[in-house]
Amino acid sequence: MCGIVGYVGVRDALPVILDGLQRLEYRGYDSVGVAVFAGDTIHVRRNAGKLANLRERVKTDPISGGIGIGHTRWATHGAPVERNAHPHLSMNGEFVVVHNGIVENYLELREELTAEGVVFRSDTDTEVIVQLIEKFASDGAHGDVAEATRLAVQHLRGAHAIVVMSKRQPDRLIAVRIGNAGGIAIGTGEHEHFVASDIPAILDYTHSMIFLESRQMAIVRQDGFEIQTLGGQQVHAQAHTIPYDPVSAAKGEYKHFMQKEIFEQARSITDTIGGRVDFEGNQVVLPSLNLTAEQAQQLQRIVTVACGTSYFSGLIGKFYIEQLARLNVEVDYGSEYRYRDPILDDTTAVLAITQSGETVDTLAAMEEAREKGAIVWSIVNAVGSQAMRVADGHIAMNAGPEIGVASTKAFTTSVVDQYLLALYLGQLRGTLSPDAIKSHTQTLARLPDLVGRTLEIERAIHELAHQVYAYTNFLYLGRGINYPAALEGALKLKEISYIHAEGYPAGEMKHGPIALIDEHMPVVTIALKDNVYDKMLSQIEQAKARDAIVIALATEGDTVIQTKADHVIYLPEASALVNPVLSVIALQLLAYYVAVRRGADVDQPRNLAKSVTVE
Ligand code: AGP
Numbered sequence: 364m365c366g367i368v369g370y371v372g373v374r375d376a377l378p379v380i381l382d383g384l385q386r387l388e389y390r391g392y393d394s395v396g397v398a399v400f401a402g403d404t405i406h407v408r409r410n411a412g413k414l415a416n417l418r419e420r421v422k423t424d425p426i427s428g429g430i431g432i433g434h435t436r437w438a439t440h441g442a443p444v445e446r447n448a449h450p451h452l453s454m455n456g457e458f459v460v461v462h463n464g465i466v467e468n469y470l471e472l473r474e475e476l477t478a479e480g481v482v483f484r485s486d487t488d489t490e491v492i493v494q495l496i497e498k499f500a501s502d503g504a505h506g507d508v509a510e511a512t513r514l515a516v517q518h519l520r521g522a523h524a525i526v527v528m529s530k531r532q533p534d535r536l537i538a539v540r541i542g543n544a545g546g547i548a549i550g551t552g553e554h555e556h557f558v559a560s561d562i563p564a565i566l567d568y569t570h571s572m573i574f575l576e577s578r579q580m581a582i583v584r585q586d587g588f589e590i591q592t593l594g595g596q597q598v599h600a601q602a603h604t605i606p607y608d609p610v611s612a613a614k615g616e617y618k619h620f621m622q623k624e625i626f627e628q629a630r631s632i633t634d635t636i637g638g639r640v641d642f643e644g645n646q647v648v649l650p651s652l653n654l655t656a657e658q659a660q661q662l663q664r665i666v667t668v669a670c671g672t673s674y675f676s677g678l679i680g681k682f683y684i685e686q687l688a689r690l691n692v693e694v695d696y697g698s699e700y701r702y703r704d705p706i707l708d709d710t711t712a713v714l715a716i717t718q719s720g721e722t723v724d725t726l727a728a729m730e731e732a733r734e735k736g737a738i739v740w741s742i743v744n745a746v747g748s749q750a751m752r753v754a755d756g757h758i759a760m761n762a763g764p765e766i767g768v769a770s771t772k773a774f775t776t777s778v779v780d781q782y783l784l785a786l787y788l789g790q791l792r793g794t795l796s797p798d799a800i801k802s803h804t805q806t807l808a809r810l811p812d813l814v815g816r817t818l819e820i821e822r823a824i825h826e827l828a829h830q831v832y833a834y835t836n837f838l839y840l841g842r843g844i845n846y847p848a849a850l851e852g853a854l855k856l857k858e859i860s861y862i863h864a865e866g867y868p869a870g871e872m873k874h875g876p877i878a879l880i881d882e883h884m885p886v887v888t889i890a891l892k893d894n895v896y897d898k899m900l901s902q903i904e905q906a907k908a909r910d911a912i913v914i915a916l917a918t919e920g921d922t923v924i925q926t927k928a929d930h931v932i933y934l935p936e937a938s939a940l941v942n943p944v945l946s947v948i949a950l951q952l953l954a955y956y957v958a959v960r961r962g963a964d965v966d967q968p969r970n971l972a973k974s975v976t977v978e
Contacts (some may be wrong), residue, residue, distance in 0.1 A: 365449075365463045365545070365976075366390040366435040368564050369526045369536045372555020372585050376431035377421065379557070383564035384414050384433050389620075389766050389966070389973040390545075390561065391437025394448035397421075398459040400533045401428035405459050409448035413967075429585070430533060432526050432558075434461035437972040440469070441486030450528075451490045453497035454481055457530050458508070460493040463560055463976060464523035464544030472518060492519065496527060509582050512537045513593055522723065522976075526558055536583045539593070540575040543726040545976035546749055547575040549588055551602065556583045561721075561974065562605055562747060563764055573600045574747055603747050619965045621767035621859070625951050628772050629814040632944075634761040635776040636811075639783050640804045645797055647787040647804070652740060652756035659791035661710055666737070667694040668728035669716040670975065672770040672854060673777060677716050678847035679943050680781030686940075687795060687803070688788035697724035698978070700731060707735035714784075715741045718765055718773035719974040720748020727978075729753060742780045744773050758784060767966045768973050769858045771951050774851060775814070775944050782807060782940065806938045816935045817945045821952055827914065827930050828956030831885050834912075835862060838876060840869035840902060841889040841946070848889055848943040852950030859968050860958035869895075869902040882910040887953070888928070889946045892918040893939040903927045914953075916946050 366387025370376040376399050384395060395417045396409025406426040410416045414435065434449035441447035449461045466472065469488035472495065477483065481494045495515035496508070504511035508529040516525065522542025528535075538558050540547045550557035550569040557565040558581070562572065575581055578593045590598040617623035641648055665684055667677035674696055681692040695705075697715070707713070713732035717725045720743040729750065732739050741754040744762050751757050760776040786803055789795035795803075837856055841849030850866035857864045867876055869888065880886065886906045890899035903913050904927065915928035918936050925931055934945045958965050 365437050365560070366564065367432070367461050367463055367524060367526055367558065367560040369432045369528070369538065369558030369583070370555070371430040371534070371536055371583060372552065373429065374555060375427055376429055377426055379568065380431050380433035381414065381418060382567065383559055384435050386563040387559070387561055388414055388435050389768050391435050391972045392967050393438040393443030394436045394445065395434065396448045396450050397431055397433040398450040398528060399426040399428040399431035400528060400530060401426055403530065405452065405456060405528065405530055407450055407452060407459065409445060409450070411444050411448065430528065430536065432459065432461050432528050432536065439465055440488040447485045447487050449489060451485060451487065451493050453493045455497060458493050458496045458500065459528050460489060460496070460525060462489040462492055462523060462525050464542070465521045465978075466491055466519050466523070467521040468519070492516070492525060500531065506531050508532045508535065509537050509580065512539060513580060513595070516541060516593065524560055534584055538575065538581045538583060540577055540579055542577050543721070543723045543749060543976065545721055545974060547581070548572045548747070549575070549581050549583060551588070554585055556585065556588055558583055562745065566605065570605045571602050572605055572747065573602050574752065605746055619767065621769055621771060621955055621965050624765055624767050624771045625948065625955060626818060627763070628775050628948060629811040629818070631762040631772045631776050632779050632814055633811045634763070635779045636783070636807050640807060642804060642808070645801050645804070646790060647783055647800070649758060649783060649787045652758060652784070652787070654756055654791070656791045658738070659788055662690060662712055662788070663710040665690055665692045665712050665714055666705070666707070666732070667692060667714045667716060668697045668700050668725055670697045670722050670724050672774050672851060673716040673718060673725070675847045675851040675854070676774050676777040676781070677714070678850070679778050679844060680785070682844045683782050683785035683940065684788065687785040688792055689794045690788065695728070697722060697728040700728040705731065705735070707732055707737040709736050709738065712738040712740055715739070715750050715754070716777050717741065717750045718744040718760070718770055718777070720745040720750035721974045721976055723976050723978055726750060726753075742777050744776070768968055768971045769855055769954070774947060778944055779807070779810070806941060810941050810944065813935050813937050813941065813945060814948060817948050820932055820934070820949060823932055824949065824952040825956050827932065828953060828960050830930070831912070831914070832957045832960040834883060834885050836879065836883070837862060837864040837885050837887060838872075838879065839864060839866045839887045839950070840872060841866070842869045842895040842899060843893070844939065844943050845889040845891065845946055848946045848950065849887070851947050852887060852954070855951055855954035856957060858971060859954055859965050860961050860963050861969070862957065869899055872902055873905060877905065877909065880906055880909040880911045882912070884911050885914055886911040887914045887950070888916070890915045890917055890924060891934065891942045891946065892921060892936065893942060900924070900927060916949050
């Protein structure tokens with residue numbers, strides 16, 4: 364949540380920071396601001412709303428200098444108005460701070476500082492950080508910014524990513540990471556260095572990056588940087604080369620990132636499977652999981668932890684792992700897991716699924732698992748993210764940058780990753796015959812083509828969206844492996860179109876939600892040809908008998924369903940195990956075109972952010 368960018372070097376800092384913020388806007392877009400040191404002063408420009416407003420403002424009120432910081436905000440404390448926008452200046456204007464996270468004890472610190480004569484100008488928790496730094500700069504740190512920052516952060520409770528600039532030492536930025544409030548990447552270039560909360564912000568300039576771990580501080584200058592622990596010990600950090608191509612993070616011919624990302628799914632699934640299936644040797648290879656056959660055989664259980672869309676993906680993965688590797692799987696919300704004192708040991712693998720690799724609740728569940736001695740794995744999209752780094756083993760989604768706040772291709776690639784994981788575990792545990800492995804890898808090999816054919820329904824979905832966009836409540840029903848697909852379809856619709864939508868197991872409809880059904884309620888049913896097809900038809904009858912408007916996702920060639928449902932969207936015939944991939948893609952398209960028809964901000968829906976780094 365919130366995006367941070369910093370620059371020090373030979374270029375003009377402002378355009379670098381604005382470009383970086385543009386790429387981070389998906390992390391929050393309530394307000395935006397920059398601070399640049401020029402002459403002998405820190406100049407701040409900030410405003411409520413999006414970056415476009417700030418770009419206009421600096422055209423008429425520019426600032427030019429070689430060092431600066433910027434921030435795009437997802438509001439936690441204080442309304443999204445200009446005075447609460449970051450960067451925040453200290454009372455005497457000597458220090459300026461951008462921040463990601465929550466200062467849990469900010470009220471108490473604010474009271475103490477106010478009693479000492481400090482005058483606050485915002486309603487934010489962040490402002491206490493900069494006021495504390497200014498206080499310690501004169502009182503204990505002898506003007507040294509890094510030292511003042513180190514002293515100040517010791518008083519903060521909570522998790523934080525902070526970048527500080529000061530006119531006392533205007534050649535450096537100080538970056539601090541405490542806990543999991545979002546990452547801090549330091550990018551290195553020739554006579555220039557970058558600081559960012561997320562990789563895409565600086566990928567146009569450098570692919571060489573260092574990531575701060577918790578309780579580390581970086582002192583970043585034009586010609587170098589040093590990393591220390593908050594206890595003052597020097598750290599030798601390893602540089603990572605990040606492979607993303609910034610061009611793939613551009614919208615191209617598409618109207619929205621979400622649309623582009625929906626249409627990239629045949630490609631991204633191909634990349635996910637690529638290199639992991641040895642078709643000649645008839646086996647799945649997942650070296651990055653760091654798992655021996657002996658460990659695999661000793662495993663008793665998998666616990667999947669995730670949030671939002673990634674959680675629904677985990678519900679589908681449960682079907683794969685239980686069926687193919689004969690291992691019991693529990694799926695839990697990251698935000699709930701650590702609060703129930705879970706029972707774990709080294710015969711359990713905890714699998715975190717996270718697109719961003721920075722979701723604080725998922726990271727906390729991973730920490731809990733680590734402390735209790737479980738094996739910790741992650742399925743992650745963001746290369747180099749915390750969830751990738753702290754796991755014993757990982758599987759990359761290989762989806763490429765996902766910019767739209769509503770997750771699409773990360774969902775389908777993480778589902779495919781779990782299919783691969785289940786096959787790999789089945790192989791190592793001896794629960795799958797060579798024929799079974801062959802049949803499943805062929806199912807995977809055919810999937811990109813099926814996804815391509817599914818995307819051809821775009822026109823039909825577009826027309827359907829125009830007929831149903833004005834309804835205010837939707838019910839999504841699925842059964843078995845398609846129940847999580849119904850949950851994901853409903854989440855997509857509510858996220859981007861602000862229509863209330865519920866996902867439900869179809870068999871549960873009669874135990875309550877049926878009371879809601881009338882002629883104003885579209886009921887989206889996933890009624891593909893599988894082992895619960897007949898049951899789904901009965902549920903459609905029950906909904907129709909209450910005058911619902913039934914939209915059915917059906918398998919090509921199914922003519923019976925046309926006599927039951929009001930609208931039928933046909934998907935290509937596929938193995939039941941990959942049906943949820945195809946049905947979710949259809950539901951992504953439905954949500955997308957409904958939202959576009961309603962004029963909603965598809966890529967940056969209100970109140971949401973791409974990386975949720977606060978609890
Ligand atoms: C998906 O459309 C959402 N924006 C959200 O539910 C997301 O999936 C969730 O916040 C988890 O994010 P992660 O995968 O980056 O951990």
